[in-house]
Amino acid sequence: MTYSTTRAYISIVAPPLRSIPLHFSAGCFIGALLTDITYWRTAEMMWTNFSAWLLASGLLLGGLAALAALVDIFIGRLPLRGVGWLYVIGNIAAFLVSLFNAFIHSRDAWTSVVPTGLMLSVAATALIVINACLGWVVLRQRIGGLE
Numbered sequence: 263m264t265y266s267t268t269r270a271y272i273s274i275v276a277p278p279l280r281s282i283p284l285h286f287s288a289g290c291f292i293g294a295l296l297t298d299i300t301y302w303r304t305a306e307m308m309w310t311n312f313s314a315w316l317l318a319s320g321l322l323l324g325g326l327a328a329l330a331a332l333v334d335i336f337i338g339r340l341p342l343r344g345v346g347w348l349y350v351i352g353n354i355a356a357f358l359v360s361l362f363n364a365f366i367h368s369r370d371a372w373t374s375v376v377p378t379g380l381m382l383s384v385a386a387t388a389l390i391v392i393n394a395c396l397g398w399v400v401l402r403q404r405i406g407g408l409e
Contacts (some may be wrong), residue, residue: 278339284327284353288390290320291360295383301375310367310374316345317364324357341404349396356389 289298294316301309331350334340342350372402 276339277332279330280327280334280340283330284325287320287323287327288356288394290323291314291356291386291390293364294320294354295380295387298375298380298383299397302380305372313369313375313379314364317360317367320360321357321364321409324360326354328357339404341400345396345399345403349393349400352389352396354394356386356393359386361387 265331273326294313297309297312297316331340331353335342335350339351340346349354361381363379364384366382
């Protein structure tokens with residue numbers, strides 16, 4: 263008597279190189295928004311220093327994520343079809359908004375945050391949330407084999 267056996271195959275997808283620095287960069291930019299809001303509510307100069315350091319850290323990690331994204335594009339882990347282009351452009355836009363925000367935060371006193379710095383932090387956070395959704399779609403396309 264013979265028994266037929268079935269095998270289940272699981273597709274293992276290597277994680278993208280850009281994921282860790284990109285997530286920490288997004289955390290720094292969102293933290294800058296929170297410290298900007300705190301400064302707006304308290305006018306305590308310590309919070310502007312925290313914002314400036316978070317922006318600098320986020321930009322450094324964002325630069326590393328950009329280099330890793332280039333590697334991901336060249337080895338095929340980041341498909342540039344359909345939503346992939348929007349994802350890349352959105353990440354570049356979030357980086358540029360945060361870079362401009364870092365320049366705004368280099369001013370002195372109240373004008374370093376209110377209102378321009380705070381609005382740029384809100385814009386960067388909104389871009390990060392949109393890019394997170396787009397990144398999920400890109401990952402689903404890659405795992406599902408819809409590339």
